[in-house]
Amino acid sequence: MRNMTCLAASLLALSLTPAFAHEDFRLVGVVTKASSTSLSIRAKGAKADNAVKLDRQTAIMRDGKKVTVAALKEGQAAVIDATGDTMADLLAIEVQIVPPIK
Amino acid sequence: MIAPTEPSRGKIIKASIIALLAALVILVTLVLPAEYGVDPLGTGKALGLTAIADPQVGLPAPSAGVGMEYVPTAQGAAAAYAGAFKTETTSFTLGPYEWLEYKYQLEKGAGMVFSWTADAAVTHDFHGEPDEKGTAEVISFDKRRLQASNGSLVAPFTGIHGWYWENTTGQPVTVKLSSAGFYSGGLELRSDRSRKTHELTAVQVGNP
Numbered sequence: 681m682r683n684m685t686c687l688a689a690s691l692l693a694l695s696l697t698p699a700f701a702h703e704d705f706r707l708v709g710v711v712t713k714a715s716s717t718s719l720s721i722r723a724k725g726a727k728a729d730n731a732v733k734l735d736r737q738t739a740i741m742r743d744g745k746k747v748t749v750a751a752l753k754e755g756q757a758a759v760i761d762a763t764g765d766t767m768a769d770l771l772a773i774e775v776q777i778v779p780p781i782k
Numbered sequence: 783m784i785a786p787t788e789p790s791r792g793k794i795i796k797a798s799i800i801a802l803l804a805a806l807v808i809l810v811t812l813v814l815p816a817e818y819g820v821d822p823l824g825t826g827k828a829l830g831l832t833a834i835a836d837p838q839v840g841l842p843a844p845s846a847g848v849g850m851e852y853v854p855t856a857q858g859a860a861a862a863y864a865g866a867f868k869t870e871t872t873s874f875t876l877g878p879y880e881w882l883e884y885k886y887q888l889e890k891g892a893g894m895v896f897s898w899t900a901d902a903a904v905t906h907d908f909h910g911e912p913d914e915k916g917t918a919e920v921i922s923f924d925k926r927r928l929q930a931s932n933g934s935l936v937a938p939f940t941g942i943h944g945w946y947w948e949n950t951t952g953q954p955v956t957v958k959l960s961s962a963g964f965y966s967g968g969l970e971l972r973s974d975r976s977r978k979t980h981e982l983t984a985v986q987v988g989n990p
Contacts, residue, residue, distance in 0.1 A: 706973035708879045759879040781878045
């Protein structure tokens with residue numbers, strides 16, 4: 681009984697621990713909409729898009745080099761690292777244009 | 783002047799016998815218990831002499847109480863715990879460009895060993911985070927691109943200690959991990975912000 685109590689307490693403590701050393705949200709998928717101020721992406725198997733805001737600090741990368749926001753096109757595969765409190769309120773820190781994901 | 787007289791033969795024999803008996807008594811009651819731990823009359827134990835022949839060395843008693851099973855009590859290079867160590871063999875599949883963190887809860891000074899391999903090289907950060915913010919900094923023990931690693935850790939602080947693995951390719955990558963240690967639980971965190979606790983079972987070796 682004591683061991684079960686101890687195990688339950690440990691699991692509860694672990695589940696409540698913030699614990700992310702890497703705080704960003706990461707979105708991986710296909711660009712569905714792109715503008716200079718926002719980007720929408722649909723993950724594989726997802727039914728809806730996720731939208732993120734872009735600002736002047738957002739880094740757009742391809743093959744390790746920085747490119748302009750004009751390089752973002754519908755249909756491209758992209759990996760977005762974004763920050764925000766929830767998935768509905770994300771600001772992209774970095775967008776990587778990557779090869780098509782199978 | 784009167785010349786000293788030599789003791790008689792009988793007196794010499796008598797004195798020798800007395801000395802021999804005294805030596806025998808000292809041997810049996812004091813020397814044998816202290817030097818060899820042989821104590822036929824129990825005098826060595828009564829006088830505390832048997833401890834000289836067989837000095838006891840022990841670790842401090844392990845911490846007692848709920849939640850204290852994995853708090854080590856250390857003496858030099860050795861440590862004792864109230865609970866048996868745990869083991870885990872598990873695997874994680876990282877989708878294209880996904881990352882995950884997997885960490886164990888360890889008390890300060892608690893130890894663990896591990897080995898992991900991956901299908902392909904991954905970005906990797908073996909690190910620890912203290913439970914109490916401000917008590918210590920997050921420490922990276924090994925931060926580089928790897929495909930496998932074998933190692934051990936003695937936790938520098940109470941907190942979660944483990945790995946960040948990132949798949950930087952467009953193909954899924956599986957990471958396989960085996961570990962053993964005095965950890966209380968495992969926590970898996972993914973780039974989709976999901977989190978999952980791993981229930982870990984202590985090895986069964988019977989009570990000491």
